[in-house]
């Protein structure tokens with residue numbers, strides 16, 4: 001039986017990949033938040049959107065320094081995904097709290113999370129206000145993927161990329 005959905009309608013569009021969104025302050029202090037609302041919007045040139053709550057510290061940093069990195073984790077980062085998705089970097093150093101290790105990005109200032117399956121470095125192209133979020137359009141300046149998890153530009157089915165259903169539910173793709 002079809003039931004009308006009246007709240008959290010966005011859950012109908014999940015699962016969505018859960019990833020680490022890294023940003024940096026003018027003081028060079030990095031921050032990381034867990035994010036699931038993202039999509040490619042153009043292939044040529046490559047442009048992606050990340051949607052970030054206006055109240056998130058990450059939103060403040062992206063607006064100020066105009067760069068961000070999408071870090072794609074595997075299932076080994078599950079605990080860290082929850083930590084970085086529950087507390088704000090405004091008053092806590094989430095790298096200390098989660099134990100996540102960072103390394104330099106190739107072309108942008110925000111740091112990259114070490115050990116992820118891949119990452120996409122972006123420069124802010126434009127910002128659209130949408131309800132409680134900002135949709136940050138990012139022009140892709142470089143992207144990398146570990147060949148342990150990707151071949152010929154496609155993730156392996158069983159790469160273990162976390163897919164967020166909403167709430168506390170995460171699932172993983174399985175090889176047929």
Ligand SMILES: Cc1cc2nc3c(=O)[nH]c(=O)nc-3n(C[C@H](O)[C@H](O)[C@H](O)COP(=O)(O)O)c2cc1C
Nearest residue numbers: 033034035036037052053056057058085087088089
């Ligand atoms: C699995 C998961 C997915 C999330 N996806 C988003 C998202 O797409 N956009 C968003 O603004 N917050 C999302 N959050 C919540 C933020 O990660 C959370 O508000 C975080 O504390 C913000 O950190 P910041 O203040 O350091 O930027 C998600 C949290 C979890 C656990």
